[in-house]
Every structure is written in structure tokens, then in C-alpha cells.
Amino acid sequence: DAMVIQNPRYQVTQFGKPVTLSCSQTLNHNVMYWYQQKSSQAPKLLFHYYDKDFNNEADTPDNFQSRRPNTSFCFLDIRSPGLGDAAMYLCATSRGDNSYNEQFFGPGTRLTVL
Amino acid sequence: GQNIDQPTEMTATEGAIVQINCTYQTSGFNGLFWYQQHAGEAPTFLSYNVLDGLEEKGRFSSFLSRSKGYSYLLLKELQMKDSASYLCAVLDSNYQLIWGAGTKLIIKP
Numbered sequence: 473d474a475m476v477i478q479n480p481r482y483q484v485t486q487f488g489k490p491v492t493l494s495c496s497q498t499l500n501h502n503v504m505y506w507y508q509q510k511s512s513q514a515p516k517l518l519f520h521y522y523d524k525d526f527n528n529e530a531d532t533p534d535n536f537q538s539r540r541p542n543t544s545f546c547f548l549d550i551r552s553p554g555l556g557d558a559a560m561y562l563c564a565t566s567r568g569d570n571s572y573n574e575q576f577f578g579p580g581t582r583l584t585v586l
Numbered sequence: 587g588q589n590i591d592q593p594t595e596m597t598a599t600e601g602a603i604v605q606i607n608c609t610y611q612t613s614g615f616n617g618l619f620w621y622q623q624h625a626g627e628a629p630t631f632l633s634y635n636v637l638d639g640l641e642e643k644g645r646f647s648s649f650l651s652r653s654k655g656y657s658y659l660l661l662k663e664l665q666m667k668d669s670a671s672y673l674c675a676v677l678d679s680n681y682q683l684i685w686g687a688g689t690k691l692i693i694k695p
Contacts, residue, residue, distance in 0.1 A: 512671075573683070
């Protein structure tokens, strides 16, 4: 089945220790998104890639970086995690043809910062 | 600014009907989505409306009025498994999704 996969599902890191979250997709979608979602809040868009074109949201902290080495994979790097970065991180994809932009979500990675 | 408003929490009884409202003010409109999100899980797609009117899909229906900036999600014959958050999201003029904070639906026996 075509899908969006995120690894790991649960990640624990220490304050200030870099961490990388990964996402892969078998949908062959052009667009990949990274969201941060805290409890009882809306998903907050951090970045998105349209193919290799990187789009950073204006209020995304510099502590967050992203890489998309190919169509299938996208990574979220948190350079120095703080306690406030503990959240669910959601990866999503969409076709990106602008006619209908349903986003397909991976299961998410729950990040805990100790 | 762009804004999506929906109630924070609603409670309903198993077997009943519930309507979750969403109002929006966005820069442009290219459609409105409803997603379901169970606690600790990713959002899953429920419906998409881009034209005015009612879209029915089994127990779930979604309504849109573009002139009023208003949508609702109607859930019939509620089941315990329908306990979840329901997120309203609007595709703006840049084809970016603007998300509401979600409505937590609690189903009681």
C-alpha cells in the first residue's frame, strides 16, 4: 500500500542534543510537509518542499532545519532541542498540482526532551 | 490575518447526531477539509468541500457556505470510536492549508 512512513514513532532526546526525524513516502507526491503539533493545538507548518524547492515558514525557528535528498525522503533536524520543542512532529505529502490538495499524513513522531 | 474558528470541545451521546461548526477568514479560498484525529495519532482525511452545499459520505456529511465563510461536519449514529478531535482546514490562495485548533468530541454511552 502506498503510504507515508515516519521513524521513529517515539524519540527521546536530551536538552541540547541534536536529533533527526525521518519521513519517507511511496505515493510519489511532489510536496512534502513538516508540521509541529502540541497538545490540543492545530498543526503548525514548519517547512514544505515542492520537489526540491524549499519553503520555510517565517516563524520557524532557526533551530529547525530540513533536508529532502530525493522525492521519497525528507528529514527534520533539530539542532539544539529545548523543552519547548517536545511535541508531535507530523510529516505529510500532497500531489501539489493545486487542483486538489489533500494532505496524507504519516503516523507522527512524538518527541520527548529530557 | 487568517483565522479558523471551531468550538474547543463538544459532548454527545452514543447513537445521536452532532454538528461541529467551523468559520473561517482566509486570504483566498481553494477548498475546505475536515480531518479526524484520535489522541496521539495523525490526522486522517474525512471530507473536502469547494462548492456550496452538502457532501454526504456514509454517517458523515460536510456542508459549505462560501459567502458566509462557514462549514459544518455532521456525524450521525454516533459510535464510541467517533471520540476524537475534528480539525477544520482551509486551502488559501497560495494553496497552503490553514488549520483550526480542532474540536474535541466526547461520546458518552
